[in-house]
Amino acid sequence: MGVGELKLLFWTLSMLSSVLFSMGFVPKDNYLIDCGSPINTTVSNRVFLADNSQYLKTQGDILANTSNSITSTNASRLYQTARIFEGTTSYSFPISLQGRHWIRLYFLPFQYQNYNMSTAMFSVTAQNFVLLSTFQPQNGSVFKEYSLNVTSDNLVLTFTPAVNSFAFLNALEVVSVPDTLITDGAQTVNPSGSFQGLLGEALETVWRVNMGGPMVSALNDTLGRTWVTDGNFLLNQNLAHAVTGTANYVNGGATSDIAPPSVYGTAEEMNSVNSTNPNFNVTWKFNVDAGFQYLIRFHFCDIVSKSLNMLYFNVFVNSWVVAQDLDLSDNTFGNLAAPYYMDFVLGSSISTVLYVSVGPSTTITTVTPNAILNGLEVMKMNNSEGSLDGEAYISLNGSKTKVGLIVGLVAGVFAVLLSVAILFLILHRRRRLTHDHHSKSWVPFSLNGGGNTHSSVSKFSKGTITSATSELGFRFPFVALQEATNNFDESWVVGVGGFGKVYKGVLKDGTKVAVKRGNPLSQQGLAEFRTEIELLSQFRHRHLVSLIGYCDEGKEMILVYEYMENGTLKNHLYGSNLPSLSWKQRLEICIGSAKGLHYLHTGSAKAIIHRDVKSANILVDENLMAKVADFGLSKTGPDFDKTHVSTAVKGSFGYLDPEYFRRQQLTEKSDVYSFGVVLFEVFCARPVIDPSLPREMVNLAEWAMHWQKKGQLEQIMDPNLAGKIRPDSLRKFAETAEKCLAEYGVDRPTMGDVLWNLEYTLQLQEADAQNEADDNSTNQIGELSSMVNLISNEETSLTVEHLDSSQVDDISGVSMSKVFSQLVKAEGR
Structure with missing residues (x-):
């Protein structure tokens, strides 16, 4: 065979593969x-058959139609008629080939005779999975798409009306799905690992998006899917640029059944043409239901590069990096513009918002910074009760059984067995530790400072020996902390965080302490443990929780703090039976917290950025004096000639600075944003994320800003404060919180400015009517800031090296109220 014939053969095979x-x-x-x-x-070239009840197992239902013209073309024609079910009714479809199938349901309520379908309430189940629970489609058309792995010769789809109600359905699809569409190759998001069992999961399509391109209808998708455009999900459209190209499907790679050419042939890339700093992320925001796991499928096709190995980028789900320095050419058999997809499973959480981002590699600098995304699918996974829509009853063996009850009984038996095993291990460990540790003396841990010094080496100090001031902290033997906490008695737990549980403890001398014991399975570990010790060893302040000591024996990572008698600010606002705080008490707690954060930002050559400011990390002592706690995520701020620190995003949902999340650029203003959320939390006394509320109310910051912009913030205040806040005090407080939540950090005040305004807010609340301040500006933030900063810097510039511990505790006690009283009162001016 000649060379020409070989070329012809390869060309023919290539064309055949493409076809x-x-x-x-x-x-x-x-x-x-x-x-x-x-x-x-x-x-869309698909024929929906007339409804002749062929697959219905029960009769007595009603055929309905509407004379109203909904629209004249396309899928809307399916909504002109409906079938109404007055009782429990089932469809039974013979299955030719077991495996994954689409189940697509169409709903549009209309009035038919005495049936107002907008009042219908019902549940839908299939193969023992709950698809819909107490569903009530009230406004507009609703399309639901599910995929189930059918494991029997018949698929039974059951509609169960609620008491005194009925069910209805406009159209229905049950269609086979290729086995290759859903495989067991997904990775978990946090912690990273492989996810097993995806084949058996029921899935609901929540979002299916074509990035950078038009809507793709079912007519142009081999599996009859619809892909919507991404414009409504992009957080900052100026950061993205739409591109088009041609997808090159290759043997062994993603096929058009995974996603059509119209998806892989379009993309959003970074719009870095007019950007002086190309280190930013392109981010999309999606609303999801809380309490479920999600399968997130990323679709990639490098239609922007001219050659291989020219595009390296990072991929994020929420604040986690799921793919770092991704090079698509390494995953597409060395082919350019070849489709590729990645599956990730995100664990359940209370958040109703999902963020996905792409951004340039921060470690590979030899190529032009860029990142792309072609398509995205977000699919809800059934929960442990087999439900995709909360709790419902499903039919098992002819009787209605609550799935949660079965799961609960199994879980209960398992819990008893697990408890017995854990008790045995604890008793065995206690005997071993008691035998191993004979000394109960304290050993000082290593700190930088003067005075009496002791040498110490621990596993996070990399073998170096440093000196320590003995008054500042101690290294505790594990047995001493066991005794202090009654062997870590669960009834002594006073809090639970990302690092682990916090126990109340009593030392031998009667000193009360808070003992934070690291959980080996925690997301936070050695780095946070080290950060906490190093930071609190350097700084002492009246409004920062003091570290007393630590323990790092074996696998134990334990931190010992001063005990804060009144717990967290969060518990005083909601979720407990504690008495409501007065407005003055709330302001004083906010002021104390602001002082602690201001000291972190300004008390040393480099700012310390807390990174996890929230009401659960603000503690109050027996006198309700506030102290900022939990510095495990804290980060040293930028150098003098820099504006930010580039770092992975960490923090807590609801409090996270959106600019920091998008750009991964951390500044002190990120703490300011989080503190602004705390201010609204203090005012409204409700969680910052509450999935039980209507969608527009779920996120406190967004909800509060909505009312603040209308000038009616008092509409959402804590009812306990009604009529107890002076209007001027409320206005100044609201302005301060609003400025903290500015979209961009450059527009937010410093913590010094926030502190000034909170002191001013308190002055306005306490002022007598005749001496009421003339608050003639809504832009007081920043006014006289140079004077305040001078005072603040004088207050906080002293360091531990110059003062003993008693003096250090007093450096923040200089109340600025005397200064402000002269500035605020008219005669003082």
Whole structure:
């Protein structure tokens, strides 16, 4: 065979492969029904059959139609008719080939005779999975798409009306899905690892998005899917640039069944043409239901590069890096513009918001910074009760059984067995530790400072020996902390955080302490443990929680703090039976917290950025004096000639600075944003994220800013404060919180400015009517800031090296109220 013939053969095979890849999947099962319709309906070249009750197991239902013209074309034609179910009704579809199937449900309520479908309430189950629970489609059309792995010869779909109600359905699809569409190759997001069992999960399509391109209809998708545009999800459209190209499907890679060419042939890339700093992320925001795991599928196709190995970028889910320095050419068999997808499973959380981002590699600097995303699918996974929509009853063996009850009984038996095993291990460990540790003396741990010094080496100090001031902290033997906490008695737990549980403890001399014991399975570990010790060893301040000591024996990582009698600010605001705080008490706690944060930002050559400011990390002592706590995520601020620190995003949902999240650029203003959320939390006395509320109310910061911009913030205040806040005090407080939540850090005040305004807010609250301040500006933030900063710097510039511990505790006690009283009162001016 000659060279020419070989070339012809390779060309023919290549063309044949392309044709094969472009051919759509032919489903073995393909049930399309236009419910309630006496005739067939064609939509996007697919024929929905007339509803003749062939697959219904029960009768007595009603065929309904509307004379109203909904619209004249496309899928809307399916909504002209419906089938109404007055009692529990089931469809039964024979399955030719077991495996994953689409179940697609169409709903649009309308009035038919005495049936107002907008009042219908019902549940839908399939193969013992709850698809819909107490569902009530009230406004507009609703399309639901699910995929289930059918493991029997019949798929039974059951509609169960609520008491004194009915169910209805406009159209229905049950269609086979290729086995290759969902495989067991997903990775977990946090912690990173492989996820097993995806094949058996029921999935609901929540979002399916075409990045950088137009909407893709079912007509142009081999599996009849619809892909919406991404414009409504982009957080900052100026940071993204749409590009188009041609997808090159290759043997062994993603096929058009995974996503069509119209998805892989478009993308959003970084719009860095006019940017002086290309180190930013392109971010999309999606609303999701809390309490469920999600399968997140990223679709990539490098249609922007001219050659291989020219594009390296990072991929994020929320604040976690799921793919670092991703080079698509390494995953597409060395082919350019070849489709590629990645699956990740995100664990359940209370958040109702999902962020996905792409950004340039920060470690590979030999290529032009860029990042792309072509498409995204977000699919909800069934929970432990087999439900995709909360709690419902499903039929098992002919009787209605609550899934949660079965799961609860199994879990209860398992919990008893687990408790016995844990008790045995604890008793065994205690005997071993008691035998191993004979000395109960304290050993000072290593700190920088003067005075009496002791040498110490611990596993985070990399073998170096440093000196320590003995008064500042001690290294505790583990047995001493066991005794102090009654062997870590669970009834002594006073808090639980990302690092582990916090126990109340009593030392031998009667000193009360808070003992934070690291959980080996925690997301936080050695780095946070080291950061906490190093930071609190350097700084002492009246409004920062003091570190007394630590323990790092074996695998134990334990921190010992001064005990704060009144717990967290969060517990005083909601979620407990503690008495409500007065407005003055709340302001004083905010002022104390602001002083602690201001000291962190200004008390040394480099600012310390807390990174996890929230009400749960603000503690109050027996006199309700506030102290900032939990410095495990803290970070040293930028050098004098820099504006920010580039670092991975860490923090808590609801409090996280959106600019820091998008750009991964950390500044002191990130703490200011979080503190602004705390201020609204203090005012409203509700969680910052509450999934039980209507969608527009879930996020406190967004909800509060909505009312603040309307000038009606008092509409959402804590009812306990009603009529107890002077209008001027409320206005100044609201302005301060609003400025803290500015979209961009450059527009936010410093903590010194925030402190000034909170002191001013308190002055306005306490002022007599005749001496009421003339608050003639809504822009007082920043006014006289140079004077305040001078005072603040004088207050906080002293360091531990110049003062003993008693003096250090007093350096923040200089109340600025005397200064402010002269500035605020008219005669003082």
